Amino acid sequence: MMDLKKLRCVVLGGGGFVGTNLCRALVGHVAELRVFSRRLSHEDALVGVPWLRGDFTEPEKVREAIRGCDVVFHLLTATTPASSNQDMAADLQANVGGTLRMLDACREEGVRRVIYVSSGGTIYGIPQQVPTPETAPTSPITAYGVTKLAVEKYLHLYEYLYGLEYRTLRVANPYGPYQTAAKNQGVIAAFMRHAIDGSPIDVWGDGSVVRDYVYIDDVTTALCSAVTHEGPARTFNIGCGKGRSLRDVVATIEEVSGIKIAARYGEARAIDVPRSVLDTSLAHEELHWHPRVEFADGMRRTWDWIRTLPRQKA
Amino acid sequence: MMDLKKLRCVVLGGGGFVGTNLCRALVGHVAELRVFSRRLSHEDALVGVPWLRGDFTEPEKVREAIRGCDVVFHLLTATTPASSNQDMAADLQANVGGTLRMLDACREEGVRRVIYVSSGGTIYGIPQQVPTPETAPTSPITAYGVTKLAVEKYLHLYEYLYGLEYRTLRVANPYGPYQTAAKNQGVIAAFMRHAIDGSPIDVWGDGSVVRDYVYIDDVTTALCSAVTHEGPARTFNIGCGKGRSLRDVVATIEEVSGIKIAARYGEARAIDVPRSVLDTSLAHEELHWHPRVEFADGMRRTWDWIRTLPRQKA
Secondary structure, three states: OHHHHHHHEEEEOOOOOHHHHHHHHHHHOEEEEEEEEEOOOOOOOOOOOOOOOOOOOOOHHHHHHHHHOOEEEEEOOOOHHHHOOOOOHHHHHHHHHHHHHHHHHHHOOOEEEEEEEEEEOOOOOOOOOEEEOOOOEOOOHHHHHHHHHHHHHHHHHHHHHOOOEEEEEEOOOOEEEOOOOHHHOOOOHHHHHHHHHHOOOOOOOOOOOOOOEEEEEHHHHHHHHEEOOOOOOOOOOOOOOOOEEEEHHHHHHHHOOOOOOEEEOEEEEOOOEEEEOOOHHHHHHHHHHOOOOOOHHHHHHHHHHHHOHHHHHH | OOOOOHEEEEEOOOOOOHHHHHHHHHHHOOEEEEEEEOOOOHHHHOOOOOOEEOOOOHHHHHHHHHOOOOEEEOOOOOOOOOOOOOOHHHHHHHHHHHHHHHHHHHHHOOOOOOEEEEEOOOOOOOOOOEOOOOOOOOOOOHHHHHHHHHHEEEEEEHHHHHHHHEEEEEEEEOOOOOOOOOHHHHHHHHHHHHHHHOOEEOOOOOOOEEOOEEEHHHHHHHHHHHHHHHOOOOOEEEOOOEEEEEHHHHHHHHHHHHHOOEEEOOOOOOOOOOOOOOOOOHHHHHHHHOOOOHHHHHHHHHHHHOOHHHHHOO
16 A cells, blocks of 8 residues: 655646646645646746656656656646647657657656546547446547547556556546636636636537536545555546536636626537536545535636736736 | 449558458459558469558558558558567557558548458457457557557547548457468467478467457458448457367367377466457347358368468468
8 A cells, every 4th residue: 555645756747737736735745746847837836846847759858757756647748639630640649659658767767656647528539328437438539539548558558567557537627726728728717717808708619518527626636546546446537427518617607706708609619529427436436536626616716716817827 | 332343442451361361352343452561471362453562651652552442451560469569659650650641641532431450359458258349348468459449549530520431340360371370470370380390389378378260251251341331330349259279279270180289388478368259249230240161161271271382481
């Protein structure tokens, strides 16, 4: 049984939304913590956490970041669902090729466990069963989902061949503080930013698209549980287990902000599955995890954070 | 509904065992046929079939091979289950990267359907359910299996995004004429060669490893059925649905050849799953296909072919 307090950890790709929150959850609770990323979206949020600058295209820097660590959190992603389909070969090479080099470094540097943040929203494709359990068929409709799946399979293979432990968390749509509207991800942060600016929101489709929005603190709790988990399962859905449409999201933002939002609905995108909600029973059972933060509460906290943010940050 | 007689077909990677048999099954039954491969294992078997020489590392040659074709049979594989684990990044780049370039060429050249030969023996990993249906979990224990799976997922994605049709056949362990003992694949051909030579056979493990051996003519029939198939399924197991151990194989070779074989059993390999047998109900249902050649009969035909072969060919 691993003891969190004694572990040296690195968060690869930890400069973004999930990584920043994860580092804040880990710091002080582990023996050592460092973050590896191209940039830090919120440097002031990570005071006291050593930052190694680099990305997936620099294998020697990745190796340096890993050296001496027991646990590697793998959050590195070179693309987004939308951008991945533009150049699938490059997406494959960056994300899967990069992961293979990273896993070889993990073997050689004696890492004990890799915790991988996979994508609950893209890996199943258009789900035949909602809420969707981990055992459902995986037929992604973005290259992003395919490469996430390939990485999951290589993790299994490395554990089988080399004893490098892993846990995969298929995270739904996380939201909360430190999410920014950049890179076309994070619809909640983007909508809130529009509310603050008083500018209309352009929505892909008619607003009926349903997602499983999970508050970031619940996600980081799950990631920490995965470090010490000893059960048989390897892959866990992490979501709130409830579906909310984009129209629900807009309504809730209006509620917590008191601002009326002008939403312009348009053409749907082929890359958006109509409905994605995760069945998280397995995480309940094996990680003893369940989402604690109610949507309205999480949205209020997110709003409180984002409205105090200098504009250029969001 | 596609009419086989009107279709122009290319068999990519068609110079080996499955490809040679497939070309022989197609020639005269399609409007046009060509074969693309690095080499032809049995050139005399493919008289009258235009051969374009090249491999996966030459995108322009792949494109040339595809040009003007309605149907592409994708049999290109740059590695074997054993070799794939030696350099996973190279395996990924060659097989999956190469397939992506090929699929882009298919889109641009107006190909209607891709028929992919996947691996029923490696894609499931160590199966929890035997015989294994297509819906079983896929957890390969070789990089070979992971890249086959990734290609399956990209095929799904290309059909979804671009309307490029596909069918995937997860073929078990094919055997029959034109299989040679090269490349460490084709245990039946290898064992028969040893019987002819009177040399002892070295077997990985104690001979208890069970496989689903399917006669090659049954495989090519399935491949042809996949061309005109119009049902909802995309991925089919193709095997005989019965398991036979290596000891069974040795016994049957002794029976059909009348030669006593000296088998030396040794260490098992980590890459060999203990038992692999496919559930082929879906192919029965949708392709109206079932294996027709009994094992003893297929082994007799294989023996009759291999014993008349000049030694240097096998």
